[in-house]
Amino acid sequence: MARRRIIAGNWKMNKTPSEAVALCAELKDLVKNDDVDVVYCVPAIDIVPVVEAVKGTNVHVGAENFYIVDSGAFTGEISAPMLKDAGVEYVIIGHSERRDIFGENDILINQKVKKAFASGLTPILCCGESLALRKADTYKEWIERQITWDLDGVTADQVKKLVIAYEPIWAIGTGETATADQAQEVCGLIRSLIAKLYDQATADEVRIQYGGSMNAGNAAELLSKPDIDGGLIGGASLKPDFGKIVNA
């Protein structure tokens, strides 16, 4: 079946609110494409102005993180109802920077996936191996374990709406992209795992992105692979190049 392509920018901790609005204006015409879901995942403080700035365009807004409780004494956190009320549709969960720098584990990530669905947000669930695991040739088992844990208790109907981003950590922000064949191998593996954990119909619907130094030069080849349905783009999402990736 034909899956709709999804190209998401992960702005990370970049752009002040006024810079964010300026970037939206700069990218507005470049990211036009009715056949692709275009998403800007932006820092929490940029969400409100970015939702306003992309009104009337084809761009959807995502968050980069949230916490699993609706409200209360959780200093510094932001909740799913807050994101929904602000106009957010997607949320990145389990990015390697959250796992490695902020200590998020698969138990919390699994809770976040379930909470996002319960709140009407679409998770962009990230997985990916370190260079050490790639070199040790244990990356396939690692990815399978991450996905299996992160989707524990998630229903097939939910997985059909899920976006999974395969992001090898050694390719993030390093300029070293996985080859299209390396990316396809793991994205195909993830789809087979979904078929095993759920069923083929669910595997056929789940959208799988590649992420890690995707840019205007390598996007078309990566996106031509059968199990790569889109990209999660860091550095290149902050530049006019992002429009080229959307239209690759």
Ligand code: PGA
């Ligand atoms: P990059 O980041 O495109 O800058 O490598 C991707 C990501 O971390 O989502």
